Amino acid sequence: MANQDVTRIASNIGALNSLWALTTVNKKLGVAQSRLATGKRINSAADDPAGLTIATKLNSRSQGLQVALSNIGDAKNLLAVAEAGVGRITDILVQMKNKASQAASDTMGSSERAAIKEQLTAYVGQIDDIVAQTAWNGNKLISGDYLTTALSFQTGADAADVTNVNGLANLASTTGADNLALATKTTAATSTIATNVSGMLSSVNTSATINANLSQLGTGTYTVRVTVNSATGTDDKVELLDASGNVLNIGQTIADGSGTVAKSVMADLDAGGTVNFGNGMTATFGNLTATGPATATVSYAATGTYDVLSQGATGSVLGTAASYRELMTTLEGKLDTVNSVMAKIGAFTGRLEFKEDQVSAAQINVEASYNRIMNANMAEEQVNSSKFQILQQTAIAMLAQANQAPASLLTLFQ
Secondary structure, eight states, rough: OOOOTTTOOOOOHHHHHHHHHHHHHHHHHHHHHHHHHHHHHSTTTTHHHHHHHHHHHHHHHHHHHHHHHHHHHHHHHHHHHHHHHHHHHHHHHHHHHHHHHHHHTTTSOOOHHHHHHHHHHHHHHHHHHHHHHOTTTTTEEBBSSTSSSOEEEEEESSSOOOEOOOOBOOOSSSSSSOOOOOEEHHHHHHEEEEHHHHGGEEEEEHHHHHHHHTTOOSSEEEEEEEEESSSSSSSSSEEETTTTOOOEEESSSSSTTOOEEEEEEEEEEEEEEEEOSSSEEEEOOOOOOEEEEEEEEEEEETTTTTOOOOBSSSSSOOOOOHHHHHHHHHHHHHHHHHHHHHHHHHHHHHHHHHHHHHHHHHHHHHHHHEEEEEEEHHHHHHHHHHHHHHHHHHHHHHHHHHGGGGGGGGGGOO
């Protein structure tokens, strides 16, 4: 700082010194007030270029770790959905084994065992429903899609920080490859003649034509009844009855089963013919010359019908105690398969929990580093602000005094 010479007034060095000090104090006061207002130590690149560069990278990493934490939470929720599905399948398999154990005892008769088989059939269908519904954003989790292909979760701030989950086996009862093979499932409807009075029917089969007013015939036993009124003319009455003897609606157009529906159709079957019932089944009749009603019993299996055998999808027909004991052994093996998938899900979930702890600690530490570089020490800045406000006032006072100093030279001219 230049020395003041009061005898040389043209430049007023003292006032200039005071003005420079005031300007400097004003700048520092402005910086302190900006930091107090924003909470940031660095408000522009000029404040600390190197610090700003480092802080920007740290902030980017901190935000990336926060997103990774969110991804880990979503991944755990996804696995929780898979775990719930596998858990329900485990419960069903336990119930199936219990039912098979009941049927394996000779305290059960044939009708009781048949009822148990109906329950087993319903159970395997429910397993397929669970597999189809255990999904996350359209991705089926336990259908075998992720047995070898991995589910990838971004669990870190860097592109390489990925956690993969695979080994989720196909737990469907019948569909797809490498499934549990708990039952067979028809891919197309089938129908067979059970009883045929006087050879009334020559054949029955399934038809692709379904009347718009009807739905596909359900799996069960049905009776085809024809009342022949005369040897000529379209006066033969055709009906279809369910197992309880209820007359069902059928399509009125004999050839293709279309049109409106009714409880019966009229046809000329004296020399035989074919009737499409409009519900997926057609019947071809023999030469009907007798008068009065004639009947035939038909067993119909709709598309998607399940059948459980002694080894699940293979083996003998369930009916004897021995066949149900064989099924018990089969179900024990299937339970081991399902439990192994549950163990994998639990292991992956535990791994993600450790990863979550690690990423959470890393995010806190990175945020702390960013905070020390980028954010202002509010207590320190408040002290600086008070100090610079005082210096501002003293600098103004000194500037005023410095401007009055040259006036003392006027006494020399008196």
